[in-house]
Amino acid sequence: MKPLHFKIPKTSGESVRIQYDEQRHFYENLHFHPELQIMVICESTGTRFIGDSIGSFKAGDIVVLGSNLPHVFRNDKKYYEPDSELKATNISVFVDLAAFENNILSLPEAHALQKLLLNSKRGLRIRGETKRKVAALIQEMRTLNGFEKIIQILIILNLLSHSHEVEMLSSVGFNANLNESDNRKINDVFSYIMNNFSEDIKLTDAANVANMSVNAFCRYFKQHTQKTFSQFLNEIRIGHACRLLIEDKWNIRETAFECGYDNISYFNRQFKDITNLTPTEFVKLHHTRFTNEFSLVESVKG
Structure with missing residues (x-):
């Protein structure tokens, strides 16, 4: 792609x-x-x-x-x-x-x-x-x-x-002028992570997708996304965790495991670092907003 x-x-x-x-x-x-x-x-x-x-x-x-x-x-x-x-x-x-x-x-x-x-x-x-x-x-x-x-x-x-x-949303230093090869590699890595983030993804797996050595891939990925691979993967996982918690289908421990975390303490720490809220605080905050969000969606759908 x-x-x-x-x-x-x-x-x-x-x-x-x-x-x-x-x-x-x-x-x-x-x-x-x-x-x-x-x-x-x-x-x-x-x-x-x-x-x-x-x-x-x-x-x-x-x-x-x-x-x-x-x-x-x-x-x-x-x-x-x-x-x-x-x-x-x-x-x-x-x-x-x-x-x-x-x-x-x-x-x-x-x-x-x-x-x-x-x-x-x-x-x-x-x-x-x-x-x-x-x-x-x-x-x-x-x-x-x-x-x-x-x-x-x-x-x-x-x-x-x-x-x-x-x-x-994007950083001040974002440069959209990537060449075709760069864009293809980034897109392939994005797709691989989105399809597998709930599994135990290793840095070597992503580097293989890009057909690069681990060291070269780390430099390349940081240059083009302004994030380390670990930061990127955690943001994907925590973003998915937020949606699961809002849907109220999973408790916090189940959510952590579903999003690829086998250590609940590490999950809680990453959740707080990325959202500035604990999972419990996040759930309480978004439940209070549900009614307002629902009314906005209905008005847009017409």
């Missing part, structure tokens, strides 16, 4: 496209496209890779993906099972920024918008009340046509450019 230059389908003369997708699982190859994308997850869970950022995603999440930013949203294993009846649905708004470059973006009043678009090249996650407002505006946008969509996207971008509830 390798990152693909993904072409967004659009009709002639359309600079803003809104698209609703429903499928068994999201597109699973690392890819990029020149359009700005605002993506609302309506249904499904999994792990997102945006630039050099790793995180879990769930229904109700909203992210902004800048122009040519490599990304992939990989669903949990259960979505790939042959008899699965689960669905992965999302609403995305794609914006052809070239259509705005010589007019709106050149205005002195567009300084905040210019900064937002620059930051979007690192990927953005929308939180709090801003997320609720954007979800409502995008839901309304599905009923609009023509220039009404232009006005609506400018309202959304203006809201985001002045919000303090926008979190940048």
Whole structure:
């Protein structure tokens, strides 16, 4: 597998496209496209890779993906099972920024918008009340046509450019200009980890996937992800643990074993290091948020 230059389908003369997708699982190859994308997850869970950022995603999440930013949203294993009846649905708004470059973006009043678009090249996650407002505006946008969509996207971008509830995801030093060979190796390693993180993965296994020596692989992986292999693997495992605990199907000890940890103390330590919460604190916090998140998802799905 390798990152693909993904072409967004659009009709002639359309600079803003809104698209609703429903499928068994999201597109699973690392890819990029020149359009700005605002993506609302309506249904499904999994792990997102945006630039050099790793995180879990769930229904109700909203992210902004800048122009040519490599990304992939990989669903949990259960979505790939042959008899699965689960669905992965999302609403995305794609914006052809070239259509705005010589007019709106050149205005002195567009300084905040210019900064937002620059930051979007690192990927953005929308939180709090801003997320609720954007979800409502995008839901309304599905009923609009023509220039009404232009006005609506400018309202959304203006809201985001002045919000303090926008979190940048990739590191400052992230470089999207990897060559094809680098991208293919990274994507193969990502896929191997996602398919096997609940097992006893060893550094030598990942190095073999990349067809590299252990020492060379360690340097290579850190250079291209800004993380050690151990950090990366722990983030994948703890992200999955968070989803299991939120679903309330597993107790903490069972969750640790399901995510590849055979030492509960080490699991608790890694969980606290990555989330700043103990597993027990995490469960209590997210149970109190459930009602609000559910209402947001329902409003987005329409």
